[in-house]
Amino acid sequence: MKDTARPRRIAALVAAAFSCAPGLLATAEEAVEPSRILITNVNIFDGKTEKLTPGAVLVEGNLIKQVGAEIGAPAGAYTLDGGGRTLMPGLIDGHAHVMINAHFDTVEKNMDLTDISLRAVRVMERFLMDGFTAVRDMGGPAFGLARNIDAGFVRGPRLYPSGGFISQTSGHGDFRDRADAGFSIQDAGDLSNFERMGIGNVANGVPECLAATRLNLRNGATQIKIMAGGGGSSRFDPIDTTQFSIEETTAIVGAAEDWGTYVAAHVFNDRSVARLLEAGVKTFEHSFFISEDTMEKIAAAGAYVVPQMWGISPDLARNPLMPADKIPMVKELGEQYADFGRNLLKHKVKVVFASDYVGVFADAERARRYEIWWRTKTFDSNFEVLKQMTSTAGEMLQLSGPRNPYQAGKQGVIEAGAYADLILVDGDPLEDITCIGGTDKWFDAEPEYKLIPTIHLVMKDGAIYRNEIDGKLSPAAVRFSGARYESLLTAPGVPID
Numbered sequence: 001m002k003d004t005a006r007p008r009r010i011a012a013l014v015a016a017a018f019s020c021a022p023g024l025l026a027t028a029e030e031a032v033e034p035s036r037i038l039i040t041n042v043n044i045f046d047g048k049t050e051k052l053t054p055g056a057v058l059v060e061g062n063l064i065k066q067v068g069a070e071i072g073a074p075a076g077a078y079t080l081d082g083g084g085r086t087l088m089p090g091l092i093d094g095h096a097h098v099m100i101n102a103h104f105d106t107v108e109k110n111m112d113l114t115d116i117s118l119r120a121v122r123v124m125e126r127f128l129m130d131g132f133t134a135v136r137d138m139g140g141p142a143f144g145l146a147r148n149i150d151a152g153f154v155r156g157p158r159l160y161p162s163g164g165f166i167s168q169t170s171g172h173g174d175f176r177d178r179a180d181a182g183f184s185i186q187d188a189g190d191l192s193n194f195e196r197m198g199i200g201n202v203a204n205g206v207p208e209c210l211a212a213t214r215l216n217l218r219n220g221a222t223q224i225k226i227m228a229g230g231g232g233s234s235r236f237d238p239i240d241t242t243q244f245s246i247e248e249t250t251a252i253v254g255a256a257e258d259w260g261t262y263v264a265a266h267v268f269n270d271r272s273v274a275r276l277l278e279a280g281v282k283t284f285e286h287s288f289f290i291s292e293d294t295m296e297k298i299a300a301a302g303a304y305v306v307p308q309m310w311g312i313s314p315d316l317a318r319n320p321l322m323p324a325d326k327i328p329m330v331k332e333l334g335e336q337y338a339d340f341g342r343n344l345l346k347h348k349v350k351v352v353f354a355s356d357y358v359g360v361f362a363d364a365e366r367a368r369r370y371e372i373w374w375r376t377k378t379f380d381s382n383f384e385v386l387k388q389m390t391s392t393a394g395e396m397l398q399l400s401g402p403r404n405p406y407q408a409g410k411q412g413v414i415e416a417g418a419y420a421d422l423i424l425v426d427g428d429p430l431e432d433i434t435c436i437g438g439t440d441k442w443f444d445a446e447p448e449y450k451l452i453p454t455i456h457l458v459m460k461d462g463a464i465y466r467n468e469i470d471g472k473l474s475p476a477a478v479r480f481s482g483a484r485y486e487s488l489l490t491a492p493g494v495p496i497d
């Protein structure tokens, strides 16, 4: 699926679509010829190797064409001098909530789809400016957002939507208030606003679970997210509970596999993980309370654990939103599971980075930067965390198989044939994680979003979105090379303007 011919074809489609919009047409014209950008004089972190290698990278179109110690500039290539900075793969967040971007209660009581969607635009822009070129969204109606990022209408990382997370009644995705659910199964009660907006979907029994899974797949989910246990942020499902029967879970996994993709599960304990492994679930979110025995089983299955490590940080107790009576429990859990990260590595479990913060998006951004730093403490290694944010995460994204919209190259690595998703930073992230934004400040961090000053270049899909190196290549000539853009134009019944 090398796509040198593709920009021309897409440009023609765009030209047809926007024949009445000369401004957009002009932008599309820029994408006609595959661009060649030669980035010289950089130290390369390739996403897999624990060292920086001096060299150069040639980008052609949206892919990396060549990586080498020295590369001669081919005809028509634009040369960008990296100034001895570190060139590394764009970062990947394996578990984020781009559509839950205000306080929980506000989302549940006081927002509609437009509110969360417009805020999500800002969330995605800032993800990209922070160097993230791919994000797996773990619950919400992010399909249109993903399409419009690929179309170039919104700036953001490649987005992998799960659609509404699927939960049983009483489960972690049943956000109805105490009386909303009713007290008789004859009276189904009201939908929560979370459900009304498609953030979640409550389903019980095999037929409803299949319907919910298939609805998400039909809408464009790249993977399915289920709630397989209790949680901290919901009120009616104690954290020790196991959710969904083996029949329900197996049905959901089967429906996902029928579409070539997989299931990710919100989970905490051994009992739930045992059931999920039996059903064939591939990624285990959070998972803090699992035993080392369970870790071994996850590793043997080749599955992934995707934990937000701030969940067991002592700093979590400083969250001003934390009810006072919960603080001792949070501190205790943090101490009890302090070795969680080290144990995962001991048992060779594949781990992927997760920011996983639900709430006001500025708070989520602060949590994300803190998470980068805190992870290096809990895994005792910058390199391990960098892999979790690049090559291992990129490998996990490939679990979506044919439902992965980005199949022309790998993500999370710098090698020939990989996507040209690259960032250029001042400093060596193997030694100093602050150069990609990691910080020990969280609730005491500046509330106002600021660009990370050591990230100087962000390239996604071969297009430059942030450039403080070279005024000549201005940020984001928007390129219409995304797979979803084609489907946006060609899918029956989809309006294009």
Ligand SMILES: [Zn+2]
Pocket (backbone or CB within 6 Å): 095, 096, 097, 138, 356
């Ligand atoms: Zn989550």
